[in-house]
Amino acid sequence: MQKNTARPLAMGLTVLGALARLLPHPPNFAPVGSLSLYGGGRLRGWQAYLLPLVLMAATDPLLGGYSWATPFVYFSFLINVWIGSRLRSTESPLRIGAAVGVASVQFFLISNFGAWLSSLSTYPLTLSGLGSCYIAAIPFYGRTLASDLLYSAALFGLHAWLSRTVARSERVTAPQAA
DSSP states (O other), X not given: OOOOOOOHXXXXXXXXXXXXXXXXXXXXXXXXXXXXXXXXXXXXXXXXXXHHHHHHHHHXXXXXXXXXXXXXXXXXXXXXXXXXXXXXXXXXXXXXXXXXXXHHHHHHHHHHHHHHHHOTTTSOSSHHHHHHHHXXXXXXXXXXXXXXXXXXXXXXXXXXXXXXXXXXXXXXXXXXXX
């Protein structure tokens, strides 16, 4: 018997997260990292990797298009999906929070590496230039981490609540015996 992999609640919250990306927000304060982490944690198989990327590709042109660093950003989001896949069997705020921290750091490292490679006139392609690029990006990291924490809490929290009240088939953990 084949297991049902349809996850309408998880897909709906992923789409909602992508739409939230279109709302006005401060620089680097968007739901994208959380969206990928959540997709990995609550979607199954190919959906976990494809849906967040499709939603990003659909919203990027509406928000100013692509840059030379875009492949690095997308690759980083795929890593977030993989990190999130380690959360499929848990609703632990501690584990989710730790995953958010790891996801935010790897996004910072990979996306800014891509920015450094694509900014030939801004930073020289030397170790010193890479260091300067990372240092210049530090003020943006705080917003990235804050948005990742906020949106991950919202997405994972809404999923936990709704999977107990509306979509019980998507519940992550079995109810505890009384």
